[in-house]
Amino acid sequence: MGRRRPRTGDDWKLLAQACTALLERLPELVDEHLRELHEYEPAYGRIVPYDQHWQEAHEAMRIGIEMISAPRDSPRRDLEHADEMGRRRAEQGMPLELVVHAYRHAGHLVWDALIEGAAARPGELRALTQAATMVWQAVDTQADTASEAYRATELELRRRTDEQLAALLDELLGDRPQAAExxxxxxxxxxxxxxxxxxxxxxxxxxxxxxxxxxxxxxxxxxxxxxxxxxxxxxxxxxxxxxxxxxxxxxxxxxxxxxxxxxxxxxxxxxxxxxxxxxxxxxxxxxxxxxxxxxxxxxRMPGALVVSQPEMAGLLVHDVLGGLLELDPADRAVLLETLDVWLDCEGSAGRAAGRLYCHRNTVFNRLRRLEQLTSRSLSRPRDLTEMTLALDAFRLTSAG
Incomplete structure (x- = not known):
């Protein structure tokens, strides 16, 4: 409730009398509070059942009024209640601006009722005027406490929701078939x-x-x-x-x-x-x-077939490329690169030569050497298929 002044003397007694008198009118104030809230925003009534909202508002306003004249070292029951309500409103899905508006509105309503009740009694009016800063600090602190609790709960709810959604996605991406439900x-x-x-x-x-x-x-x-x-x-x-x-x-x-x-x-x-x-x-x-x-x-179907069967891929490499494996690594790399580029160029030696920065006859010579080392002909479709798969296997598996 902000920084409290010592509760002594006649002013404190008059303030306590005003608060006690106001508590007798509390049901009437709560009725007015909820009526004006629902006129301001009908969503209040859609989010919280009326009877529940009435009881919560009654308790909050009662605690707030009692705390105005409470001794300086009293427990901060108003802030404990604000913390609880902030968390509850976040769980109910009430927008934060409506939560803060409800606190501000209740504060104005209580203050106006106190002033109205003290209008005919100059002593009470003077005591209320001296307590004004403290009262509005209390309302601000209550609203801030509810807001902090709301945001913390909202963050926790979002984290839980994210975890739940991640778990659902993980289920769908898992290896087991999923039931219809x-x-x-x-x-x-x-x-x-x-x-x-x-x-x-x-x-x-x-x-x-x-x-x-x-x-x-x-x-x-x-x-x-x-x-x-x-x-x-x-x-x-x-x-x-x-x-x-x-x-x-x-x-x-x-x-x-x-x-x-x-x-x-x-x-x-x-x-x-x-x-x-x-x-x-x-x-x-x-x-x-x-x-x-x-x-x-x-x-990438051919390559996918190769990597999905690593044992067969190893056999394919040794069977088809066995002669190449005995070459110096640099020499072997040149021949395999030539085959790879020639395949990318759809069998065009001229285009492959341009990519490799060499003469097209050099490409032909390298391809003939490959045929000799593998005992296969690039002009025969079955041999070409084996050479292509073996090349993928060499590069994509441990055999390479």
Missing amino acids: VVARAAAGLDLPEHGRYAVVVLRQDRREVPEPFHRRVRGAGVRFLWRMRAHCEIGVASLADGTDLDALSDLLQGRCPGPGGISPVVTGLAELGRARRLAELALRTCPPDSHEIVRLDR
């Missing part, structure tokens, strides 16, 4: 359609190089993201609007995230997010260690 609960909690178009994104994060989570930079029309932070990656669920495809999602991510990352195919419901997450992780595994790309699984 779990999916329905997650859809309601996350405000997502149970049946809709979704893709999952997995972004590998190097915290030494990335000062903030990727998702803070990702915004785009037609896509709504929900993100989960993990120890070494971020997992994003992308809800795709009609007309938004994987090309648009990939372009959005490539422009804002350093990668590497993997994007799953589109799935058609929340129940499929666990499978989509596994496919996005598989796409990510097709990125070489030094890659900064964000890749789509539907465009």
Whole structure:
């Protein structure tokens, strides 16, 4: 209630008499208080049942009036009550401005009633005038205490809600199939359609190089993201609007995230997010260690097959590239790079030569040497397939 003055002398007795007289009118004041609050904002009545609100207001105003004339060292029951009410109003969802308005309004109502009651008694009026600063400090402190409690409770409720939503998202992204009721609960909690178009994104994060989570930079029309932070990656669920495809999602991510990352195919419901997450992780595994790309699984199928079967990938490397493995590492790297660039250039030696800064005959010579070392012909489709898969396996698995 602010800094108290010593409670002694006739002024204190007159102040106590005024407060005691006012307590007899308290039910009438509470009725007026609630009527004017509801006229000011009907939401008061929608948020708190009238009978409950009346009892709470009655107790708050009674404690406040009693504290005006209480001894200096009295326990601060008004602030204890304000703290409790601030927390309760936050839990009920009442806007903070309405909580503060109710305290201010009650303070004005009590003060006006005290002045009115003392108008015919000069001694009481003088005592009230001397106590005015203390009374309004009390009202301000009560409102501040309720506000602090409200904000603390609101923060705790938000944290709990965030944890609950994160748990729902984790369930959907998990490995186990989800029951229909779990999916329905997650859809309601996350405000997502149970049946809709979704893709999952997995972004590998190097915290030494990335000062903030990727998702803070990702915004785009037609896509709504929900993100989960993990120890070494971020997992994003992308809800795709009609007309938004994987090309648009990939372009959005490539422009804002350093990668590497993997994007799953589109799935058609929340129940499929666990499978989509596994496919996005598989796409990510097709990125070489030094890659900064964000890749789509539907465009990395051969590499995905290789990394999903590491034992077979090792056998493929040794069977197809066995002769290359015996070369000097620098020599081997030149031949494999030539094959990689030639494949990227769709079998054009001229374009590959431009990329490699060499003559096209050099490209032909290197490719012929590869054919000799692998006992395979790049002109035969089956051999070409084996060479391509072996190249992916060499670069993406421990065999390389």
